[in-house]
Amino acid sequence: MSKQKVMMGNHALSYGAVVSKVNVISAYPITPQTQVVELLSELCSNGALDSEFIKVESEHSAMAACIGASAVGARTFTATSAQGLALMHEMLHWAVGARTPVVMGNINRSMGPPWTIWSEQTDSLSQRDTGWLQIYASSNQEVYDSVPIAFKIAEHKKVQLPVMVVLDAFFLSHTSENVMMMDLDKAETYLPKYKPKHKLDVNEPYTFGALTTPEWYYELRYKIQKAHENAISVIEEAQSEFKDMFGREYGLVEEYKTADADTILVAISTAASTAKDTVDELREKGVKAGLLRLRFVRPFPFKKVREVLSSAKKILVLDRNLSPGIGGIIFQEIKSAMYNESNKAPIYGFIAGLGGRDITTETIHNIFEEAEKQDPKNIIWMEVKA
Amino acid sequence: MKYTIPKEELVHPGHLACQGCGGALAMRIMLKTLGKNTILTFPACCWSVIDGPFPYSAVKVPLFHTAFETAAVVASGIKAALNRVGDPKTNSVAWAGDGGTFDIGIQALSGSAERNDDMFYFVYDNEAYMNTGIQRSSATPKGAWTTTTPVNHPKATPKKDILAIMAAHKIPYIATASIAYPEDFTRKLEKAKEIKGFKFFHIFAPCPPGWRANPKDTITLAKLAVETKLFPLLEIEDGEKYTINLPKKDKGKPIEDYLKLQGRFKHLKENDIKEMQTFIDKKYNRLKILEEISQ
Numbered sequence: 001m002s003k004q005k006v007m008m009g010n011h012a013l014s015y016g017a018v019v020s021k022v023n024v025i026s027a028y029p030i031t032p033q034t035q036v037v038e039l040l041s042e043l044c045s046n047g048a049l050d051s052e053f054i055k056v057e058s059e060h061s062a063m064a065a066c067i068g069a070s071a072v073g074a075r076t077f078t079a080t081s082a083q084g085l086a087l088m089h090e091m092l093h094w095a096v097g098a099r100t101p102v103v104m105g106n107i108n109r110s111m112g113p114p115w116t117i118w119s120e121q122t123d124s125l126s127q128r129d130t131g132w133l134q135i136y137a138s139s140n141q142e143v144y145d146s147v148p149i150a151f152k153i154a155e156h157k158k159v160q161l162p163v164m165v166v167l168d169a170f171f172l173s174h175t176s177e178n179v180m181m182m183d184l185d186k187a188e189t190y191l192p193k194y195k196p197k198h199k200l201d202v203n204e205p206y207t208f209g210a211l212t213t214p215e216w217y218y219e220l221r222y223k224i225q226k227a228h229e230n231a232i233s234v235i236e237e238a239q240s241e242f243k244d245m246f247g248r249e250y251g252l253v254e255e256y257k258t259a260d261a262d263t264i265l266v267a268i269s270t271a272a273s274t275a276k277d278t279v280d281e282l283r284e285k286g287v288k289a290g291l292l293r294l295r296f297v298r299p300f301p302f303k304k305v306r307e308v309l310s311s312a313k314k315i316l317v318l319d320r321n322l323s324p325g326i327g328g329i330i331f332q333e334i335k336s337a338m339y340n341e342s343n344k345a346p347i348y349g350f351i352a353g354l355g356g357r358d359i360t361t362e363t364i365h366n367i368f369e370e371a372e373k374q375d376p377k378n379i380i381w382m383e384v385k386a
Numbered sequence: 387m388k389y390t391i392p393k394e395e396l397v398h399p400g401h402l403a404c405q406g407c408g409g410a411l412a413m414r415i416m417l418k419t420l421g422k423n424t425i426l427t428f429p430a431c432c433w434s435v436i437d438g439p440f441p442y443s444a445v446k447v448p449l450f451h452t453a454f455e456t457a458a459v460v461a462s463g464i465k466a467a468l469n470r471v472g473d474p475k476t477n478s479v480a481w482a483g484d485g486g487t488f489d490i491g492i493q494a495l496s497g498s499a500e501r502n503d504d505m506f507y508f509v510y511d512n513e514a515y516m517n518t519g520i521q522r523s524s525a526t527p528k529g530a531w532t533t534t535t536p537v538n539h540p541k542a543t544p545k546k547d548i549l550a551i552m553a554a555h556k557i558p559y560i561a562t563a564s565i566a567y568p569e570d571f572t573r574k575l576e577k578a579k580e581i582k583g584f585k586f587f588h589i590f591a592p593c594p595p596g597w598r599a600n601p602k603d604t605i606t607l608a609k610l611a612v613e614t615k616l617f618p619l620l621e622i623e624d625g626e627k628y629t630i631n632l633p634k635k636d637k638g639k640p641i642e643d644y645l646k647l648q649g650r651f652k653h654l655k656e657n658d659i660k661e662m663q664t665f666i667d668k669k670y671n672r673l674k675i676l677e678e679i680s681q
Contacts (some may be wrong), residue, residue, distance in 0.1 A: 058493060060456070068463030072463075091453060201472075208448075209452070213439060
């Protein structure tokens with residue numbers, strides 16, 4: 001029988017690494033990620049987790065160590081946040097180009113300056129062009145389950161790419177929730193030992209990453225794009241197998257009362273779980289509201305998004321992130337996904353909750369109201385102090 | 387005389403090094419001794435080119451190319467993985483130039499050394515960014531010309547003392563090595579193979595194009611660097627025990643003998659050379675004292 005445990009999101013991430021039987025961990029502490037590395041250090045030192053833990057001097061080195069270890073065939077894990085993720089940037093590209101299936105937890109934190117530690121998605125969304133797959137969780141259970149699912153996808157021979165499991169600072173990282181734990185043996189059946197096709201092996205010496213001329217580099221990039229396209233079905237298989245074994249169901253996206261909805265709000269992470277309450281309240285008032293939560297932002301689930309939004313009369317996008325000069329990032333992506341579609345429903349871009357300011361049910365109510373009052377705009381700022 | 391250098395060649399002929407490349411010869415000697423059970427990590431450096439473009443490789447062992455500042459920590463990651471899913475006896479070797487070691491790679495290097503990760507780190511030091519076209523690094527000696535330290539403004543500060551920095555990490559083994567003394571290099575590699583922990587080798591690697599020297603003089607230059615006491619061959623154990631292997635005699639050859647074979651020092655005046663000689667003597671005397679007090 002599965003065990004139930006109350007834990008914070010950071011510990012859910014750590015136990016996700018435990019249940020994935022990672023071989024090598026390399027990490028550097030940063031608020032609000034520290035409990036992830038603290039718990040993993042403790043579990044490594046008391047033998048509960050049979051892994052090497054390289055306590056590096058920076059996040060850049062954390063990612064570099066994971067890449068080196070992964071190239072030998074070890075299952076590798078790290079976790080970081082904001083400034084740490086930005087410092088890793090060069091190596092995030094390296095992990096993709098080297099096709100090393102590293103899994104990393106990122107706790108969404110706003111970027112400094114000024115110093116801040118609270119939640120915002122700009123840190124991870126600004127890494128979206130590196131080629132990492134990105135999962136945005138909205139509960140601690142989802143954080144925990146997403147780690148073995150991420151490894152299964154990352155290590156799949158049709159994907160062979162790194163995956164980021166992303167969670168909100170404090171709203172998940174430091175908030176305790178019930179988590180159903182997996183049985184270790186059952187988890188190993190779900191996620192068997194990593195067996196790479198190519199690795200650094202003295203018995204079969206290969207060179208990885210040698211200077212590559214335009215004659216070949218182009219095709220390597222093509223293959224990375226193809227791997228993202230392949231990942232869609234790999235994700236669906238991995239999550240369907242997960243449901244069969246553990247009973248919990250995950251999709252590329254999560255739909256909430258969208259089937260007959262006139263107005264659909266698109267959001268990610270915990271703001272999306274808050275929005276469910278607002279949708280319920282609006283439904284009680286007879287408003288046909290619905291919610292589409294993107295669980296995967298990369299690969300972008302085009303087909304699913306288009307399907308869900310195909311009959312919406314209004315599409316509202318909530319972004320807790322900002323790409324200055326253009327606006328919300330998810331808004332841009334939803335708009336581009338819908339451009340060639342027959343449904344020409346207006347798309348509204350809302351910014352809220354930057355720097356970890358609360359996004360309450362009231363905020364989301366106001367978003368639905370604004371969309372009734374206004375013509376569609378690329379940026380509608382919610383709750384900005386004058 | 388007994389031949390002490392292993393005969394097996396693990397570097398293919400036909401690599402892309404310049405004529406008279408000290409770094410290429412250093413790799414040949416290193417791999418002969420560490421052998422096939424070795425995984426190499428290269429950051430950006432001359433060897434990222436010397437090894438050849440895809441699909442070629444000049445080395446007969448597995449090789450991972452990595453970003454400029456990460457050689458040490460990638461080799462740490464490789465070793466950690468070997469301990470879990472491979473053969474823990476396989477050597478993990480980081481092989482970097484002076485830029486990747488003295489400058490951009492020093493943070494990760496310090497991290498791996500401080501953790502005393504069980505690996506080898508080699509710097510083949512040609513005293514500037516040669517791969518990008520001879521720009522000064524913190525390993526460039528005072529007074530030298532490079533493309534970023536032109537003759538009217540040659541390098542104004544002394545070469546960074548990497549040995550002192552590494553010794554301060556109290557790692558089990560540090561050695562200097564020279565391509566002109568392959569037996570000494572081989573002996574040190576054999577010794578290091580038996581040591582668990584972080585092993586650091588500083589290899590003096592003349593660069594004919596970057597030093598404006600004749601390729602035929604590579605070995606002569608490497609030899610003169612030792613004979614003038616500019617680059618003494620030594621070992622430092624546990625960051626404390628100093629042993630000077632060469633030169634045998636404390637009175638070295640004058641530094642002019644070394645300088646005059648290189649265009650990069652052509653602009654130096656008599657006083658500059660005198661100052662350089664004083665610097666070398668002082669540094670060597672300090673080493674002698676460290677050797678004496680640590681025996």
